[in-house]
Amino acid sequence: MGATGDFPGSVCQACATEGPGVRARGRISLMAVLCDACWNRAANDLAADEGATAAPRPDPDPEDTAWIEPPPCRACGAEVRVLPTNYDRWIVLATVELPAKDVPPRFRWRLVHGQDGAVVVRVRGIEPALGDPVVPDHRMLCPAQEAAAPP
Template structure:
Protein backbone atom coordinates (compact mmCIF):
# COMPACT_ATOMS: atom_id res chain seq x y z
CA UNK A 1 0.00 0.00 0.00
CA UNK A 2 2.85 2.41 0.80
CA UNK A 3 4.44 1.80 -2.60
CA UNK A 4 1.11 2.46 -4.34
CA UNK A 5 0.86 5.76 -2.42
CA UNK A 6 4.39 6.77 -3.45
CA UNK A 7 5.88 6.47 0.04
CA UNK A 8 9.22 5.11 -1.14
CA UNK A 9 11.66 7.83 -0.02
CA UNK A 10 14.62 6.96 2.19
CA UNK A 11 14.32 8.15 5.81
CA UNK A 12 15.78 11.47 6.88
CA UNK A 13 19.39 11.12 8.01
CA UNK A 14 19.96 11.23 11.76
CA UNK A 15 21.90 14.34 12.75
CA UNK A 16 24.42 14.43 15.56
CA UNK A 17 23.31 17.10 18.06
CA UNK A 18 26.97 18.00 18.69
CA UNK A 19 27.67 18.57 14.99
CA UNK A 20 27.70 22.30 14.20
CA UNK A 21 28.15 22.06 10.43
CA UNK A 22 25.56 23.69 8.18
CA UNK A 23 22.60 21.44 7.33
CA UNK A 24 21.39 21.81 3.76
CA UNK A 25 17.76 20.99 2.88
CA UNK A 26 17.38 17.76 0.90
CA UNK A 27 17.22 17.91 -2.89
CA UNK A 28 15.81 15.44 -5.40
CA UNK A 29 18.59 13.37 -7.01
CA UNK A 30 16.64 13.35 -10.30
CA UNK A 31 15.74 17.01 -10.82
CA UNK A 32 17.70 18.88 -8.15
CA UNK A 33 14.60 20.58 -6.68
CA UNK A 34 14.13 21.09 -2.94
CA UNK A 35 12.01 18.42 -1.27
CA UNK A 36 10.58 17.76 2.18
CA UNK A 37 10.84 14.23 3.53
CA UNK A 38 8.23 13.17 6.09
CA UNK A 39 7.34 9.89 7.80
CA UNK A 40 3.94 8.40 6.97
CA UNK A 41 1.46 6.56 9.14
CA UNK A 42 2.53 3.24 7.57
CA UNK A 43 6.15 3.49 8.82
CA UNK A 44 7.48 4.65 5.43
CA UNK A 45 8.81 7.98 4.18
CA UNK A 46 7.54 10.23 1.37
CA UNK A 47 9.12 13.09 -0.59
CA UNK A 48 6.79 16.08 -0.77
CA UNK A 49 6.92 19.36 -2.66
CA UNK A 50 8.00 22.35 -0.56
CA UNK A 51 4.68 24.21 -0.99
CA UNK A 52 0.95 23.67 -0.68
CA UNK A 53 -1.36 23.92 -3.69
CA UNK A 54 -5.16 24.06 -4.01
CA UNK A 55 -6.67 20.56 -4.26
CA UNK A 56 -8.08 21.37 -7.71
CA UNK A 57 -4.49 21.68 -9.06
CA UNK A 58 -3.24 18.36 -7.63
CA UNK A 59 -4.37 15.01 -9.06
CA UNK A 60 -6.06 12.77 -6.50
CA UNK A 61 -3.19 10.25 -6.39
CA UNK A 62 -0.66 12.90 -5.29
CA UNK A 63 -2.54 14.67 -2.47
CA UNK A 64 -1.01 14.63 1.03
CA UNK A 65 -1.63 16.49 4.29
CA UNK A 66 0.79 17.14 7.13
CA UNK A 67 -0.65 16.25 10.54
CA UNK A 68 0.92 16.70 13.99
CA UNK A 69 1.30 13.56 16.05
CA UNK A 70 -0.98 13.66 19.08
CA UNK A 71 0.87 14.25 22.34
CA UNK A 72 -0.01 15.30 25.85
CA UNK A 73 1.76 18.59 25.22
CA UNK A 74 0.14 21.39 23.20
CA UNK A 75 3.41 21.62 21.24
CA UNK A 76 3.58 19.05 18.41
CA UNK A 77 6.56 16.72 18.74
CA UNK A 78 6.60 15.52 15.14
CA UNK A 79 4.62 15.71 11.94
CA UNK A 80 3.50 12.83 9.71
CA UNK A 81 2.28 12.85 6.12
CA UNK A 82 -1.18 11.40 5.54
CA UNK A 83 -2.68 10.62 2.13
CA UNK A 84 -5.90 12.50 1.38
CA UNK A 85 -8.56 9.82 0.80
CA UNK A 86 -12.18 9.11 1.44
CA UNK A 87 -13.76 12.54 1.46
CA UNK A 88 -12.47 14.75 -1.33
CA UNK A 89 -11.21 18.15 -0.21
CA UNK A 90 -12.84 21.32 -1.46
CA UNK A 91 -11.23 22.60 -4.68
CA UNK A 92 -9.66 25.56 -2.86
CA UNK A 93 -8.50 23.54 0.16
CA UNK A 94 -4.68 23.38 0.40
CA UNK A 95 -2.92 20.01 0.03
CA UNK A 96 0.77 19.12 -0.25
CA UNK A 97 1.61 17.45 -3.56
CA UNK A 98 3.96 14.49 -3.72
CA UNK A 99 7.27 15.52 -5.27
CA UNK A 100 6.88 12.80 -7.91
CA UNK A 101 4.07 14.87 -9.45
CA UNK A 102 6.39 17.82 -9.99
CA UNK A 103 9.68 16.01 -10.69
CA UNK A 104 11.12 16.69 -14.11
CA UNK A 105 14.53 14.99 -14.48
CA UNK A 106 17.33 17.08 -15.88
CA UNK A 107 18.31 15.83 -19.33
CA UNK A 108 21.71 17.45 -19.31
CA UNK A 109 23.05 20.50 -21.08
CA UNK A 110 21.40 21.49 -24.40
Protein backbone atom coordinates in the same frame (compact mmCIF):
# COMPACT_ATOMS: atom_id res chain seq x y z
CA MET B 1 8.31 0.42 14.71
CA GLY B 2 4.93 1.95 14.18
CA ALA B 3 3.61 0.89 17.55
CA THR B 4 1.23 3.13 19.42
CA GLY B 5 0.98 0.80 22.37
CA ASP B 6 1.18 -2.76 23.54
CA PHE B 7 -2.00 -4.70 24.14
CA PRO B 8 -1.13 -7.72 26.29
CA GLY B 9 -3.05 -10.76 25.13
CA SER B 10 -3.98 -9.11 21.83
CA VAL B 11 -4.42 -11.15 18.70
CA CYS B 12 -3.15 -10.11 15.27
CA GLN B 13 -6.12 -9.06 13.15
CA ALA B 14 -4.54 -10.60 10.04
CA CYS B 15 -3.06 -13.95 11.07
CA ALA B 16 -4.62 -14.49 14.54
CA THR B 17 -1.28 -15.02 16.32
CA GLU B 18 -0.64 -13.83 19.86
CA GLY B 19 2.57 -12.58 21.39
CA PRO B 20 4.71 -9.62 22.34
CA GLY B 21 5.03 -8.44 18.70
CA VAL B 22 1.28 -7.82 18.41
CA ARG B 23 0.67 -4.09 18.78
CA ALA B 24 -1.64 -1.29 17.78
CA ARG B 25 -0.07 0.22 14.67
CA GLY B 26 -0.02 3.73 13.24
CA ARG B 27 1.85 6.89 14.18
CA ILE B 28 -1.07 9.27 14.70
CA SER B 29 -4.10 7.03 14.69
CA LEU B 30 -4.83 3.38 15.23
CA MET B 31 -4.68 1.61 11.89
CA ALA B 32 -4.82 -2.01 13.10
CA VAL B 33 -3.60 -4.44 15.74
CA LEU B 34 -1.02 -6.54 13.91
CA CYS B 35 2.07 -8.66 14.51
CA ASP B 36 5.40 -7.45 13.14
CA ALA B 37 5.28 -9.65 10.00
CA CYS B 38 1.71 -8.70 9.06
CA TRP B 39 2.41 -5.02 9.80
CA ASN B 40 5.47 -4.96 7.55
CA ARG B 41 3.59 -6.70 4.76
CA ALA B 42 0.60 -4.34 4.99
CA ALA B 43 2.73 -1.19 5.32
CA ASN B 44 4.98 -2.20 2.40
CA ASP B 45 1.96 -2.89 0.18
CA LEU B 46 0.41 0.45 1.08
CA ALA B 47 3.71 2.25 0.54
CA ALA B 48 4.14 0.70 -2.91
CA ASP B 49 0.58 1.71 -3.83
CA GLU B 50 1.04 5.31 -2.61
CA GLY B 51 4.63 5.84 -3.75
CA ALA B 52 6.06 6.10 -0.23
CA THR B 53 9.31 4.35 -1.08
CA ALA B 54 11.90 6.93 0.05
CA ALA B 55 14.65 6.15 2.52
CA PRO B 56 14.29 7.88 5.90
CA ARG B 57 16.46 10.91 6.55
CA PRO B 58 19.37 10.23 8.91
CA ASP B 59 19.03 11.59 12.42
CA PRO B 60 21.08 14.77 12.80
CA ASP B 61 24.10 14.70 15.08
CA PRO B 62 23.13 16.52 18.32
CA GLU B 63 26.61 18.08 18.42
CA ASP B 64 26.28 19.52 14.90
CA THR B 65 25.21 23.19 14.87
CA ALA B 66 24.98 23.53 11.08
CA TRP B 67 21.67 24.49 9.49
CA ILE B 68 19.76 21.50 8.13
CA GLU B 69 18.81 22.19 4.53
CA PRO B 70 16.09 20.29 2.68
CA PRO B 71 17.65 17.55 0.58
CA PRO B 72 17.67 17.93 -3.20
CA CYS B 73 15.77 15.60 -5.52
CA ARG B 74 18.27 13.17 -7.03
CA ALA B 75 16.65 13.50 -10.45
CA CYS B 76 16.00 17.24 -10.85
CA GLY B 77 17.92 18.92 -7.99
CA ALA B 78 14.88 20.75 -6.54
CA GLU B 79 14.48 20.96 -2.75
CA VAL B 80 12.13 18.33 -1.35
CA ARG B 81 10.77 17.23 2.00
CA VAL B 82 11.27 13.62 3.06
CA LEU B 83 8.63 12.86 5.69
CA PRO B 84 7.26 9.79 7.47
CA THR B 85 3.78 8.49 6.74
CA ASN B 86 1.28 7.29 9.33
CA TYR B 87 2.40 3.73 8.56
CA ASP B 88 6.16 4.24 9.12
CA ARG B 89 7.27 4.54 5.52
CA TRP B 90 8.81 7.67 4.00
CA ILE B 91 7.79 9.80 1.02
CA VAL B 92 9.34 12.64 -0.96
CA LEU B 93 7.01 15.65 -1.04
CA ALA B 94 7.19 19.11 -2.53
CA THR B 95 8.19 22.00 -0.27
CA VAL B 96 5.07 24.03 -1.14
CA GLU B 97 1.37 23.55 -0.58
CA LEU B 98 -0.99 23.88 -3.53
CA PRO B 99 -4.78 24.12 -3.77
CA ALA B 100 -6.41 20.68 -4.06
CA LYS B 101 -7.86 21.63 -7.47
CA ASP B 102 -4.31 21.83 -8.89
CA VAL B 103 -3.16 18.43 -7.57
CA PRO B 104 -4.47 15.11 -8.94
CA PRO B 105 -6.02 12.93 -6.18
CA ARG B 106 -3.22 10.32 -6.21
CA PHE B 107 -0.63 12.98 -5.32
CA ARG B 108 -2.47 14.71 -2.43
CA TRP B 109 -1.00 14.55 1.08
CA ARG B 110 -1.60 16.47 4.30
CA LEU B 111 0.86 17.32 7.02
CA VAL B 112 -0.35 16.33 10.50
CA HIS B 113 1.50 17.20 13.69
CA GLY B 114 1.50 14.29 16.12
CA GLN B 115 3.33 13.35 19.30
CA ASP B 116 6.46 12.37 17.38
CA GLY B 117 6.56 15.42 15.10
CA ALA B 118 5.23 15.91 11.59
CA VAL B 119 3.64 12.95 9.80
CA VAL B 120 1.94 12.94 6.40
CA VAL B 121 -1.30 11.21 5.52
CA ARG B 122 -2.72 10.62 2.07
CA VAL B 123 -5.87 12.60 1.33
CA ARG B 124 -8.52 9.93 0.69
CA GLY B 125 -12.16 9.24 1.29
CA ILE B 126 -13.56 12.74 1.63
CA GLU B 127 -12.70 14.95 -1.32
CA PRO B 128 -11.14 18.25 -0.14
CA ALA B 129 -12.64 21.57 -1.19
CA LEU B 130 -11.02 22.94 -4.36
CA GLY B 131 -9.15 25.65 -2.46
CA ASP B 132 -7.99 23.47 0.45
CA PRO B 133 -4.19 23.32 0.66
CA VAL B 134 -2.53 19.95 0.10
CA VAL B 135 1.12 18.98 -0.13
CA PRO B 136 1.80 17.34 -3.50
CA ASP B 137 3.98 14.31 -3.98
CA HIS B 138 7.20 15.55 -5.59
CA ARG B 139 6.71 13.09 -8.47
CA MET B 140 3.93 15.37 -9.72
CA LEU B 141 6.24 18.40 -9.98
CA CYS B 142 9.54 16.73 -10.91
CA PRO B 143 10.53 17.48 -14.52
CA ALA B 144 12.73 14.37 -14.58
CA GLN B 145 9.73 12.18 -13.58
CA GLU B 146 7.59 13.74 -16.32
CA ALA B 147 10.27 13.03 -18.92
CA ALA B 148 10.53 9.40 -17.79
CA ALA B 149 6.75 8.83 -17.69
CA PRO B 150 5.24 6.90 -20.60
CA PRO B 151 3.13 9.00 -23.00
